[in-house]
Amino acid sequence: MVTITKQDNASYLISDFSAGLFQHMGFDTDNPMVMSIDCENKVAGGSFDTRFGQCVITGGSWDPENKRLVIDWKIPANQVDETTVFSIP
Numbered sequence: 618m619v620t621i622t623k624q625d626n627a628s629y630l631i632s633d634f635s636a637g638l639f640q641h642m643g644f645d646t647d648n649p650m651v652m653s654i655d656c657e658n659k660v661a662g663g664s665f666d667t668r669f670g671q672c673v674i675t676g677g678s679w680d681p682e683n684k685r686l687v688i689d690w691k692i693p694a695n696q697v698d699e700t701t702v703f704s705i706p
Contacts, residue, residue, distance in 0.1 A: 670694030
């Protein structure tokens with residue numbers, strides 16, 4: 618289960634940005650990240666290290682009406698280019 622915890626006004630800690638993708642591939646690990654949302658409901662870019670290489674946030678958005686968070690990300694060292702969609706209850 619992925620948890621999203623508000624850190625401050627615009628940043629959040631996501632317990633596993635891949636939403637279990639790497640666990641599904643046999644790796645026993647979560648991939649936490651801190652992300653922020655700007656005033657236009659866009660996910661701010663950035664990068665951070667994972668056990669699979671540097672992860673780059675390439676985009677994303679927050680839809681407050683439908684409570685849907687989309688994060689576009691890639692790990693260039695492993696040719697991983699993904700989008701994770703979270704529906705927030």
